[in-house]
Amino acid sequence: xxxxxxxxxxxxxxxxxxxxxxxxxxxxxxxxxxxxxxxxxxxxxxxxxxxxxxxxxxxxxxxxxxxxxxxxxxxxxxxxxxxxxxxxxxxxxxxxxxxxxxxxxxxxxxxxxxxxxxxxxxxxxxxxxxxxxxxxxxxxxxxxxxxxxxxxxxxxxxxxxxxxxxxxxxxxxxxxxxxxxxxxxxxxxxxxxxxxxxxxxxxxxxxxxxxxxxxxxxxxxxxxxxxxxxxxxxxxxxxxxxxxxxxxxxxxxxxxxxxxxxxxxxxxxxxxxxxxxxxxxxxxxxxxxxxxxxxxxxxxxxxxxxxxxxxxxxxxxxxxxxxxxxxxxxxxxxxxxxxxxxxxxxxxxxxxxxxxxxxxxxxxxxxxxxxxxxxxxxxxxxxxxxxxxxxxxxxxxxxxxxxxxxxxxxxxxxxxxxxxxxxxxxxxxx
Numbered sequence: 001x002x003x004x005x006x007x008x009x010x011x012x013x014x015x016x017x018x019x020x021x022x023x024x025x026x027x028x029x030x031x032x033x034x035x036x037x038x039x040x041x042x043x044x045x046x047x048x049x050x051x052x053x054x055x056x057x058x059x060x061x062x063x064x065x066x067x068x069x070x071x072x073x074x075x076x077x078x079x080x081x082x083x084x085x086x087x088x089x090x091x092x093x094x095x096x097x098x099x100x101x102x103x104x105x106x107x108x109x110x111x112x113x114x115x116x117x118x119x120x121x122x123x124x125x126x127x128x129x130x131x132x133x134x135x136x137x138x139x140x141x142x143x144x145x146x147x148x149x150x151x152x153x154x155x156x157x158x159x160x161x162x163x164x165x166x167x168x169x170x171x172x173x174x175x176x177x178x179x180x181x182x183x184x185x186x187x188x189x190x191x192x193x194x195x196x197x198x199x200x201x202x203x204x205x206x207x208x209x210x211x212x213x214x215x216x217x218x219x220x221x222x223x224x225x226x227x228x229x230x231x232x233x234x235x236x237x238x239x240x241x242x243x244x245x246x247x248x249x250x251x252x253x254x255x256x257x258x259x260x261x262x263x264x265x266x267x268x269x270x271x272x273x274x275x276x277x278x279x280x281x282x283x284x285x286x287x288x289x290x291x292x293x294x295x296x297x298x299x300x301x302x303x304x305x306x307x308x309x310x311x312x313x314x315x316x317x318x319x320x321x322x323x324x325x326x327x328x329x330x331x332x333x334x335x336x337x338x339x340x341x342x343x344x345x346x347x348x349x350x351x352x353x354x355x356x357x358x359x360x361x362x363x364x365x366x367x368x369x370x371x372x373x374x375x376x377x378x379x380x381x382x383x384x385x386x387x388x389x390x391x392x393x394x395x396x397x398x399x400x401x402x403x404x405x406x407x408x409x410x411x412x413x414x415x416x417x418x419x420x421x422x423x424x425x426x427x428x429x430x
Contacts, residue, residue, distance in 0.1 A: 019055055023048050046214065053215065079104060086111065092139040095132060096280040098273035102265040106133070113260040114140035119212070121197075121257045122235040124264030127312030130235035131195060133264060137233055138191040146190030149230075151183050154199030161204045163220050166211075172221025184217050187230040197257065198238035198249065205250045212256050232257065267312045274305055274316070281317050285324035294324045297332045298380075303342060379414045383421070386411075391421035 026048055036044075079099040086093075086104075091111055097103055113120055114137045122130045131150065138148045156164050163173075167182030183192060194200075200208065211217055212232065216225040234257045243249035267273070278301075282293040296304070300323075309315050323331040333341060382396075389395040393411070397404040411418065 023051060023055070046216070050213070050215065082108070092144075093136055094139075095129070096273065096276040098270060098276055100265065100270040100272060102263075103270055103273070106262050106264055107136075109260065109262050110137050111140060113137060113262075115142055116260075117141070117143075117231050118259045119231070119257050120233045120260040120262060121240070121254075122233065122262045122264065123240070124235075124237065125266045125312055126237045127314030128264040128266055129313050130237075130264060131193065133262060134191070134193040134195075134233040134235060138193075138231075141191075141231070143190050143231060147187050148191050148193065149183050149187040150193045150195060152195045153204075154196035158201050158203070161201070162207060165204075165207070166217040166219055168220035169222045172219075176221070179219075182217065182219065184211060184228045184230055185226065188228050189230070191231045191233055194232065194234040196236060197234040198236040198240055198243060202248075202250065205253050209250060209253045209256060212253075267309045267316065271305070277313065277316055278304070278320065281320040282324065285321045288321075289324055291324070292329070294320075294327050295330045296323070297330060300332050300336070303333060303336075307340070375414075378410065379416070382407075382410060382414060382416055386416065386418060386421035391418045393418050 079101055082104045083097070083099050086107055089111070091107070093107070097107065110120075110133060120134075120137055122133050124130055134150075135148060138144060151165070163176075163180070163182065165182050165184055167180050167185055168176050170176055170179050194208075211228070214225075215229065216227045218225055240249050240254050240258075244251040244254045278296075279293075286293040304316075304319070311318075319336070322337065323335050327335045385396050385399065386393075389399065393407055394404055397407045400407065
């Protein structure tokens with residue numbers, strides 16, 4: 001049955017609405033056909049429905065291309081303007097994000113893909129916020145008031161995969177005591193999020209591909225097809241293209257899922273976002289624990305800003321919750337998990353002293369520990385004093401009853417510049 005004889009490139013004269021109307025007329029005619037058997041009619045109706053969906057996707061794609069062409073290119077806008085543009089366009093995002101260009105590109109793709117209903121594949125390291133991005137796509141689309149169903153493909157046993165996704169009939173297997181809807185039925189008219197899609201076995205991939213192509217499922221133990229209209233958003237921390245080349249992931253399924261491809265950069269490439277996440281998760285933890293947001297010492301804050309976060313945003317969130325729980329008002333390095341906590345110079349020197357049987361070595365270690373502690377206290381005293389006098393060295397020398405030249409020597413020793421303390425620059429830099 002050949003219907004599409006038009007030149008699709010002539011989009012100005014090609015009417016998608018007219019073609020869909022013809023398909024609907026064909027569907028209505030088939031419903032009342034008297035010369036065809038019912039199974040043949042159902043088959044032709046499904047083919048017409050699939051063709052209608054394909055035409056609608058082409059229409060969405062054309063509008064997407066036109067809208068993209070009308071907008072200014074990303075190179076014409078600064079990162080801050082791009083971020084502000086997302087906010088002004090009422091872009092729904094549950095969390096905080098900064099000016100990182102890779103992340104902004106992903107968010108802009110998500111914003112444009114959200115209303116189209118096209119399948120989306122999100123990849124990135126574990127903990128980068130792939131499920132959050134899936135919820136962002138759902139919330140900014142026309143299915144926002146419909147169900148959002150999340151499925152962890154890696155957590156489902158192989159023998160229960162089909163039942164979990166598509167449901168089952170009573171008595172279809174041992175333990176099936178009642179009819180049960182699957183995840184796809186539950187997500188009907190909404191969005192289904194397939195997390196860790198790279199862990200799906202090949203047998204499950206075949207069944208999933210059939211659902212994406214036919215838009216219908218069959219419960220385990222039943223031959224009756226059930227139509228489903230669920231938008232598919234998948235996520236993985238693995239390289240699906242490489243897996244498909246190795247024969248571990250179906251290539252046709254990969255291309256079905258990755259119509260829109262979004263990549264989330266790791267947190268170590270989004271350092272500008274870390275201070276925002278401090279505040280966001282700090283407020284979140286304070287609300288959950290019914291207490292004031294925790295404050296950080298200067299050393300702890302510096303450590304957390306420089307840390308690489310192999311667990312990405314999830315690890316940062318867990319650290320902030322831990323600090324909020326254990327620290328009370330002010331959190332320091334001692335409240336960090338032991339496996340990432342930096343060795344304290346004072347503690348290291350004290351431990352060396354206690355473990356040394358030679359008195360001379362013990363005395364030297366204790367002396368070094370005292371010197372380090374004294375230097376740290378001296379530095380903090382100078383910084384605080386300079387801030388109080390607005391960076392005026394002469395005024396600080398008067399307050400401390402010291403020669404100005406001696407104060408200058410101490411500042412040089414600790415690498416402190418007086419001009420950094422003017423107008424609060426030092427506090428912002430820290």
